[in-house]
């Protein structure tokens with residue numbers, strides 16, 4: 079275990095000015111250094127004391143003992159007035175007494191290095207801080223509580239057990255005989271299935287984190303830009319009665335009942351000679367293919383045409399057919415989903431249908447992976463499949479040991495046991511100051 083000798087300091091609240099800010103001091107000398115700026119200094123674990131700061135402000139000091147703090151180190155959190163002068167003055171005073179400014183993510187890095195959390199939990203801290211919607215928050219919270227860490231560690235432990243048995247039979251074949259191939263194979267099969275279940279969550283993990291991508295399609299003037307604006311409740315896209323005015327893609331994130339959805343307004347789909355519009359139509363097709371769901375709008379007052387039929391036939395599933403501008407005509411039995419950007423009719427129902435489609439079959443109860451976890455899981459799966467093949471075919475056990483060792487190392491990259499400094503650096507690089 080790395081020993082950390084310095085004490086770091088940074089505001090852990092947002093940008094000043096604010097009514098209140100909190101400055102965190104963490105490291106072996108945190109209490110000693112805090113005693114130099116805070117009066118009266120009578121530290122007691124997790125007890126806030128009101129006092130005066132040597133910098134002229136006043137506030138609360140909240141000390142935490144080593145082993146019982148966020149970082150795992152001795153810590154003090156000082157709340158004070160959130161003016162730039164007050165915060166900077168305190169940070170400077172603490173640095174003059176021996177602390178140094180924390181790097182982005184360094185508090186969480188220390189929590190990881192002290193063994194309080196694993197890498198997936200560190201990533202979840204970042205996701206919690208950045209969560210924009212209720213579902214993103216829930217996903218991040220579950221991962222922060224260790225859901226994914228436990229599942230990956232469990233698989234790794236099982237692989238370690240098989241490796242230990244294989245190595246023992248290699249080293250002490252006279253005393254303990256050959257490895258029990260039946261039991262080793264069945265354990266490995268179970269672990270491969272568990273990895274497959276985790277890999278299956280990649281899609282929902284991406285959708286929850288990055289948003290469910292919905293391409294808004296249809297012929298020019300179908301009402302696409304108006305629908306985007308209706309969801310955004312502002313005029314982001316240009317709405318005009320002249321067909322063909324949205325020539326580029328417009329992407330906006332919206333919150334559909336806790337799910338982040340990314341709406342992509344596209345150029346109308348039609349054959350055109352205008353070279354700029356042509357590019358727009360081409361981009362619309364690319365966006366349509368790349369999206370998770372498509373909304374195909376048609377002007378219900380102008381009715382469904384053969385051209386709509388032709389355009390719709392070129393789009394992949396799932397695509398919802400949507401009768402737009404439904405305020406213009408009475409509802410008819412044959413209408414699909416009806417929406418009106420003018421009156422707001424149908425907007426909530428369309429959002430609900432889309433959310434339902436995004437989340438179908440997904441459960442947040444089980445661990446859900448993030449894009450970083452995919453490569454090591456795939457690599458671990460391949461290595462385990464090789465090891466299983468070797469063991470089942472009664473080929474040499476040292477070959478199986480190599481595969482198992484590789485799988486174990488790959489799984490450890492996810493939780494951090496075997497993560498290289500490069501992987502760790504990349505993860506904490508994305509953090510903001512004070513986290």
Ligand code: GDP
Pocket residue numbers: 296297298299300301302303304305316317318319321322323324346402403404405406417418419420421
């Ligand atoms: P786009 O080319 O598909 O993006 O279509 P627009 O959103 O620019 O809308 C084309 C025309 O239809 C504009 O004149 C809008 O005001 C009108 N429009 C759009 N949505 C509605 C609606 O829900 N009801 C009514 N009555 N008119 C609409």
